[in-house]
Amino acid sequence: MKISVVGTGYVGLVTGVALSQIGHNVTCIDIDQEKVEKMNKGISPIYEPGLEELMVKNINEGRLFFSTNHQQGFKDSKVIYIAVGTPEKADGSANLTFIEQVAKNIAANIEEDVIVVTKSTVPVGTNHYIKDIIQQNLVKDVTVEIVSNPEFLREGSSVYDTFNGDRIVVGADNMEAAKVIKVINEPFGIPVYVTDVQSAEMIKYASNAFLATKISFINEIGNICEKLGADIESVAFGMGLDKRIGSMFLNAGIGYGGSCFPKDTKALTQIASNIDHQFELLESVIKVNNNQQSLLIEKAKNRVGNLKGKRVALLGLSFKPNTDDMREAASIVISKKLLEEEADVIAFDPIAISNARRIIGEGIQYTESLEEALEDSDLALIVTEWDQIKEINLQTYVDKMKNPLIFDGRNCYDLNEVEKYSIEYHSMGRRSVLAKPAVAVQ
Numbered sequence: 007m008k009i010s011v012v013g014t015g016y017v018g019l020v021t022g023v024a025l026s027q028i029g030h031n032v033t034c035i036d037i038d039q040e041k042v043e044k045m046n047k048g049i050s051p052i053y054e055p056g057l058e059e060l061m062v063k064n065i066n067e068g069r070l071f072f073s074t075n076h077q078q079g080f081k082d083s084k085v086i087y088i089a090v091g092t093p094e095k096a097d098g099s100a101n102l103t104f105i106e107q108v109a110k111n112i113a114a115n116i117e118e119d120v121i122v123v124t125k126s127t128v129p130v131g132t133n134h135y136i137k138d139i140i141q142q143n144l145v146k147d148v149t150v151e152i153v154s155n156p157e158f159l160r161e162g163s164s165v166y167d168t169f170n171g172d173r174i175v176v177g178a179d180n181m182e183a184a185k186v187i188k189v190i191n192e193p194f195g196i197p198v199y200v201t202d203v204q205s206a207e208m209i210k211y212a213s214n215a216f217l218a219t220k221i222s223f224i225n226e227i228g229n230i231c232e233k234l235g236a237d238i239e240s241v242a243f244g245m246g247l248d249k250r251i252g253s254m255f256l257n258a259g260i261g262y263g264g265s266c267f268p269k270d271t272k273a274l275t276q277i278a279s280n281i282d283h284q285f286e287l288l289e290s291v292i293k294v295n296n297n298q299q300s301l302l303i304e305k306a307k308n309r310v311g312n313l314k315g316k317r318v319a320l321l322g323l324s325f326k327p328n329t330d331d332m333r334e335a336a337s338i339v340i341s342k343k344l345l346e347e348e349a350d351v352i353a354f355d356p357i358a359i360s361n362a363r364r365i366i367g368e369g370i371q372y373t374e375s376l377e378e379a380l381e382d383s384d385l386a387l388i389v390t391e392w393d394q395i396k397e398i399n400l401q402t403y404v405d406k407m408k409n410p411l412i413f414d415g416r417n418c419y420d421l422n423e424v425e426k427y428s429i430e431y432h433s434m435g436r437r438s439v440l441a442k443p444a445v446a447v448q
């Protein structure tokens with residue numbers, strides 16, 4: 007089937023590539039000319055494992071096209087996917103400007119009946135709002151059906167997730183339209199759950215809010231464990247053995263970041279407050295997460311005192327491993343605090359440095375070499391659990407650092423392993439390992 011996808015970010019590009027891979031003829035449209043030029047040359051504008059290879063394959067096999075022109079991109083399409091951003095506004099609610107613009111682009115350019123499928127995360131009621139905008143601005147006498155099809159992929163494993171998701175949610179008023187979307191997705195072999203439009207929209211927010219809640223919950227338990235001498239890794243494992251709880255998303259650390267949990271949790275509290283419901287639980291989840299991001303700095307200050315002039319190796323910048331995405335990364339908050347403390351910061355990240363430079367700026371130094379970051383440093387802060395960091399020979403800390411003093415925000419190392427080295431190690435929700443002989447930081 008001929009399909010158009012509007013917006014080629016993490017969701018749109020992966021969706022377009024995956025739909026072409028299962029045999030559809032896909033045109034991806036973006037207003038960003040530079041991005042489109044790159045994609046036409048077979049270069050992915052984002053780092054996602056496996057994406058570029060699949061993209062090039064489908065371009066070469068003549069099923070995948072990129073354009074900046076909505077009219078050309080929509081030509082002969084039976085289905086148009088919307089995958090533009092829905093960033094947060096100053097009050098935390100979802101900004102629908104890009105969505106409104108696409109609805110107008112659709113109205114102005116379609117020449118035959120279409121099904122408009124929204125993949126973007128949008129507040130309950132938005133799909134109907136999209137239909138209204140399209141109908142009010144239509145140029146040709148055509149019929150438009152809408153389907154809510156929220157996306158559940160994770161960055162860093164988006165290609166894998168698209169082919170191996172747990173469910174595809176389809177929210178529709180019109181069962182014929184729902185059936186078309188079901189058939190399009192059949193080759194993925196993933197169960198499709200069909201429901202009404204509003205429920206589909208809410209499933210997305212509720213799912214992200216629930217996962218964020220799980221993270222803040224385990225982080226609170228971790229903070230308590232640390233003070234009581236219990237071990238969060240052990241606690242999370244023991245909890246996860248209960249199938250009703252499940253073992254996933256119980257990794258304690260410095261909290262969740264990224265383009266979605268922070269924004270979607272805030273948007274859901276706004277959605278609730280619009281109907282005079284105070285979502286107290288979710289408000290606490292957000293508060294716990296905000297505090298969690300600063301904990302590493304607090305721990306370091308409690309241990310070292312003044313960070314002024316201390317050489318700090320900041321290990322990992324992206325909001326999670328395997329992505330170059332810096333949106334709402336804990337490293338932003340942490341590097342800002344380090345600069346306020348007048349620390350001398352050198353940051354390591356294998357992929358995200360160019361994005362980080364734009365957000366964090368030139369107040370810190372950057373390197374793609376972990377060893378270079380550690381060289382002569384007084385302390386190391388682990389912010390993102392990249393494999394390069396997890397798999398490092400721990401002796402490297404001893405060899406390279408002025409003082410092998412580590413504050414690990416992602417519990418990268420086994421405590422028994424750390425104890426074999428002359429390293430002082432503080433992690434999250436676990437006992438500290440003190441170096442023998444003690445590491446002295448003045």
Ligand SMILES: NC(=O)C1=CN([C@@H]2O[C@H](COP(=O)(O)OP(=O)(O)OC[C@H]3O[C@@H](n4cnc5c(N)ncnc54)[C@H](O)[C@@H]3O)[C@@H](O)[C@H]2O)C=CC1
Pocket residue numbers: 012013014015016017018035036037038041089090091092104107108111125126127128157158159160161265266
């Ligand atoms: N990033 C993620 O992992 C996930 C994101 N989502 C949701 O999906 C949506 C998209 O997110 P991302 O892919 O991260 O966004 P993004 O910000 O990376 O990409 C959006 C793209 O849309 C383009 N665009 C904006 N207006 C346009 C227009 N009128 N016509 C054509 N292109 C236009 C932009 O140039 C940009 O390339 C958001 O609602 C997000 O909440 C849902 C699940 C996962």
Ligand SMILES: O=C(O)[C@H]1O[C@H](OP(=O)(O)OP(=O)(O)OC[C@H]2O[C@@H](n3ccc(=O)[nH]c3=O)[C@H](O)[C@@H]2O)[C@H](O)[C@@H](O)[C@@H]1O
Pocket residue numbers: 127157158159160161162214217221254255256257258259260261262263264265266267325326
């Ligand atoms: O709506 C979205 O955009 C997406 O948001 C998340 O995906 P993503 O943000 O890409 O990445 P996650 O793996 O969920 O991690 C989010 C954050 O939570 C943190 N996290 C995750 C799991 C955990 O146990 N502990 C923890 O601190 C990660 O470090 C990261 O900062 C959801 O997992 C996806 O299902 C959803 O589609």
